[in-house]
Amino acid sequence: MRARNRGAFGAALLFILNYFSMVVTKKLGNVPGYETGNKTIDWLWLEWYETGRRILHKKTEGGKEVIIKFLNETANLAPGDVLFEDESTLIAIDITPCESIVVRPGSMYRMASLCYEIGNKHLPLFYDQEEILVPYEPPLFRLLEAAGFKPAKDVRKLVQPLKSTVTPHSGMTTGGTSLFSKILKLTNPPPNE
Numbered sequence: 001m002r003a004r005n006r007g008a009f010g011a012a013l014l015f016i017l018n019y020f021s022m023v024v025t026k027k028l029g030n031v032p033g034y035e036t037g038n039k040t041i042d043w044l045w046l047e048w049y050e051t052g053r054r055i056l057h058k059k060t061e062g063g064k065e066v067i068i069k070f071l072n073e074t075a076n077l078a079p080g081d082v083l084f085e086d087e088s089t090l091i092a093i094d095i096t097p098c099e100s101i102v103v104r105p106g107s108m109y110r111m112a113s114l115c116y117e118i119g120n121k122h123l124p125l126f127y128d129q130e131e132i133l134v135p136y137e138p139p140l141f142r143l144l145e146a147a148g149f150k151p152a153k154d155v156r157k158l159v160q161p162l163k164s165t166v167t168p169h170s171g172m173t174t175g176g177t178s179l180f181s182k183i184l185k186l187t188n189p190p191p192n193e
Contacts, residue, residue, distance in 0.1 A: 044058055
């Protein structure tokens with residue numbers, strides 16, 4: 001008897017959530033290339049770490065409940081992605097700016113070293129106009145200063161993550177040299193003798 005009541009309660013709750021909330025299962029497009037006409041854009045603000053989530057429950061600026069359920073694909077939501085459209089409104093994504101570490105490496109060698117240092121800590125990296133961005137963490141900021149990278153603290157939107165495929169650091173499968181060593185050799189020409 002109790003199991004049946006729980007099932008009925010769950011179904012009723014799901015009906016209420018769907019009635020008062022909007023369930024989004026796909027992106028419709030992106031604002032710059034989307035025909036908006038005279039429609040109002042109701043922004044759904046996400047944190048940088050929420051852009052890849054497949055299931056998410058949030059409120060728009062206008063107070064509309066939105067449930068994102070991308071069950072068959074990864075979300076990869078970006079600023080301007082349109083999730084809903086009716087006669088008068090579009091619901092689109094924007095990313096909340098956050099405290100970030102900003103580094104402008106200056107050379108490919110410095111870029112490789114910087115990405116290695118940050119990636120070795122398994123932290124997310126973002127790229128924007130020849131700058132590397134990382135969510136702000138005081139210990140990482142001090143480490144980068146000590147390594148001579150001249151990091152700056154700023155409030156930025158973290159929207160272009162660097163994706164990478166990692167291979168083992170040791171030289172067991174690469175004939176005695178690590179992937180990092182190979183990158184450094186490619187970006188740092190040997191000195192003239």
